[in-house]
Amino acid sequence: MTTSPEQQRDLYRHLLLTRLLEERMVSLYRQGKMTGGLFRCLGQEATAVGSAFALEEGDLLIPIIRDLGATLVRGARPVDILRQVMTKADAPARGRDGFLHFCLPEKGLYSAIAMLGTAVSVVAGMVLADRYLGKKTVGMTYLGEGGTSTGAFHEGINFASVQKLPIVVVLEFNRYSYSTPSEMQCGAATLADKAAGYGVASAIVDGNDVLAVVEAARRAVAWAREGNGPFLLECKTYRRKGHAEHDGQAYVDPEELAEWTRRDPIARFERHLDEGGVLDAAAREAVRAGIDAELDAAVAEAEASPAPIPDPEFRGVRADEEAVVKRREETFVGGLR
Numbered sequence: 001m002t003t004s005p006e007q008q009r010d011l012y013r014h015l016l017l018t019r020l021l022e023e024r025m026v027s028l029y030r031q032g033k034m035t036g037g038l039f040r041c042l043g044q045e046a047t048a049v050g051s052a053f054a055l056e057e058g059d060l061l062i063p064i065i066r067d068l069g070a071t072l073v074r075g076a077r078p079v080d081i082l083r084q085v086m087t088k089a090d091a092p093a094r095g096r097d098g099f100l101h102f103c104l105p106e107k108g109l110y111s112a113i114a115m116l117g118t119a120v121s122v123v124a125g126m127v128l129a130d131r132y133l134g135k136k137t138v139g140m141t142y143l144g145e146g147g148t149s150t151g152a153f154h155e156g157i158n159f160a161s162v163q164k165l166p167i168v169v170v171l172e173f174n175r176y177s178y179s180t181p182s183e184m185q186c187g188a189a190t191l192a193d194k195a196a197g198y199g200v201a202s203a204i205v206d207g208n209d210v211l212a213v214v215e216a217a218r219r220a221v222a223w224a225r226e227g228n229g230p231f232l233l234e235c236k237t238y239r240r241k242g243h244a245e246h247d248g249q250a251y252v253d254p255e256e257l258a259e260w261t262r263r264d265p266i267a268r269f270e271r272h273l274d275e276g277g278v279l280d281a282a283a284r285e286a287v288r289a290g291i292d293a294e295l296d297a298a299v300a301e302a303e304a305s306p307a308p309i310p311d312p313e314f315r316g317v318r319a320d321e322e323a324v325v326k327r328r329e330e331t332f333v334g335g336l337r
């Protein structure tokens with residue numbers, strides 16, 4: 001299945017939106033307006049955007065920290081993401097949590113799971129439940145090289161293989177796990193090699209080539225949906241920023257960084273769009289201007305959103321919330337309410 005010119009323009013918009021939204025978050029972070037860490041995906045946008053693009057409506061996705069692009073492809077609105085990272089009362093998590101736990105279940109987008117590797121079992125369980133309901137849902141989740149070193153990853157992929165569950169695990173090979181280089185993380189030549197031990201299919205793709213990622217992910221999704229079991233899709237990419245904004249990445253060779261900057265996935269796709277006559281420089285400028293305007297409005301709206309107040313913090317957490325609120329009132333007469 002080829003990627004039509006219209007789909008290519010859609011991919012481009014999502015790639016650029018991911019980058020420009022992340023730049024807005026950097027600015028908010030530096031102004032002290034963001035809550036929690038900022039884990040950037042600079043240079044990896046094509047992996048997250050391209051893979052999520054292969055899913056269909058009704059499928060499930062559990063991202064991890066570098067998958068802002070996948071979150072946007074699933075239909076998250078920038079204003080909601082900004083409210084979430086600024087822990088505003090009208091954010092999806094109502095100000096209780098930040099980017100990691102952004103989720104929109106109605107769009108098949110679930111929150112990342114902090115314990116690396118665990119998402120494999122969780123997404124496997126979700127599609128197993130859907131199988132009982134007679135649905136052909138595919139679940140997609142993401143892991144870096146570090147994540148594939150956890151016991152949870154191995155248990156999850158083994159279970160999914162035995163049960164022939166339709167999941168696609170996108171392995172984001174981005175050279176570093178925090179400050180640990182890949183050769184100190186994994187003894188196998190590639191992450192995809194790990195699939196063989198579990199009787200699972202795999203492929204390796206250039207994670208900075210968005211069209212190649214989309215096509216490989218579509219094959220992986222089709223394989224899983226047809227009942228052949230899990231698929232590990234290794235995307236070779238590069239983390240151009242430190243683990244998070246506080247990490248100055250002093251352990252990175254500047255030459256290596258410069259080389260991967262030259263391999264930037266967005267600049268590369270722009271050359272392709274030019275050559276194919278799909279979107280010329282002027283049209284791309286118009287896309288950027290539209291995104292800038294959307295983000296100006298989104299930032300202003302999120303900044304104007306109210307901060308959470310203590311009482312609702314108590315709500316939506318427990319099944320017996322009325323009893324808890326009542327007990328709290330009895331204990332703290334005239335307290336926070």
Ligand SMILES: Cc1ncc(C[n+]2csc(CCOP(=O)(O)OP(=O)(O)O)c2C)c(N)n1
Nearest residue numbers: 066114115116144145146147174176177178
């Ligand atoms: C089981 C577990 N161990 C450690 C951590 C802390 N931690 C969070 S992200 C991270 C680095 C992950 O590296 P990798 O999986 O390669 O992903 P990348 O950050 O490169 O995208 C670590 C050590 C964690 N969240 N879970």
